[in-house]
Amino acid sequence: MKRLFLILIVLCMLVLSAEAEEFRILTTFYPMYILTQNVAGGIDGVTVSNMAEQTVGCLHDYTLQTRDMVMLEEADALVINGGGMEQFMDRVVTTRADLPVIEASKGIEMEPSIEEGLLNAHVWLDPQMASVQVKNIAAGLAEADPVHAELYSANAQTFLERLKALDAEMEEALRPLNGKEIITFHEAFNYLARRYGMVVAGVIANEPGEEPSTREIAETCDLVSQLGIKTLFAEPQYPQTAAKIIAGETGASVYVLDPCVSGSGKPESYEEIQRENVRVLREAFGE
Template structure:
């Protein structure tokens, strides 16, 4: 009887040990499984894409197309103060900014003359040409095309759509959000465009003198006549002969408004104003400004108010 009791006790103890061992193994497996699941989520979260823009207006457009997308990072390749990329050479700092970027959004139309250097050093970088499909205006003396397409708000709408379409193709995972953001921003641009046309289509005085050749597309959109250009290239003051010719033209056409740009000195414009009696206003080609999503819209609205005052 005593020996049977010992046997039963041994069996009970053995069963408890087995059950306890199974419980420990299950708990260990659950912990490993949770750790693996946590690692997978982290990896998914860390998977992101960096989109670079060649300069300020392209950055603002990209910022809107990639709005509220936590796994998409938008950067400006050049300094926000770079302005128009006339004869611009990509710097070591610019190239460093592109490290890790998967996509570079460009204006195209010949604005980024340094692209050969970038594509040569970064062959895997995907290039988005936002001016695709926009008819180009010939530059001064019919030499080369004028690349300032974004200054026309209608062209800006085409560019934003191009950016949205091409990013959707290059990053299909985020395509629905790119398309949603594109449509939302395009609607805002269309509202601003309609507002500008409502005001400017009816002005009688349509002759303007601009600071440099940044406004042909803008003038074409609103049927304005660029009677003269103060500086063919910003930063290179006109010769005495060119200045005299502009003064004569302003006088003969009785142009009342000269438009300087906030990015450059108005010295030459001041001289013309002094000789002709024309008044100087500021018209912004949107090449620098706040690094904010609504910057393009705000600058265009400011341009509208300026033109409304200048052309009345």
């Protein structure tokens, strides 16, 4: 009996120590969650959790929720996009000055945002830039959690090969759209367009949650008519009211492009969303 009791105590201690050794990675929003899943998912003793709920979309104007604060308290590393996407970082640093912060977009040159003084931080939609982010995430995790460094590196390598294949596939499929002009409702697709030779002729609103004003709608209608644009690209995470009004006024059609800020949560989610974007773009231009 006494021996059994001892065995039980030892087992309990083992379980407790295993839990204590768990390395908890926290990501700020969906694209960082998916990229990080591909680097750190499935490793024993490592967990990846996402802070903003998947329904949030882009983090513009996002404020930290109680749930986020709890997750921050427990995290061992935080993966952020950077470039000003996480405007709540001051509060993170105040809460957890000791928390290693991995900035995925480190070293990527960003364009200015249409909102003055800010950068356009939506770099993850260009698969080549996403690859740089994956490398930064893997390097940052290896530094913060050296025990699993080799596994992070091996996973990243596999994912980078998949991203390279995706990029080649997108380049091929979007070649007929070279020079085509697109109008979007949020400046998420600028890097994707640039990578594959399309031109963003207009971005209707920087704040995707906000409906454009009557004046902005009228100006966009003029631009659409002037350029002879036949297609508008709305996003699944945001209301399509404005897009439908503009389409009604100008005779353009509305298609839906996904900025990859919400989804199934599966590691393949990034590639699936991008393939669907390619399909929609080709369909919109009659390819």
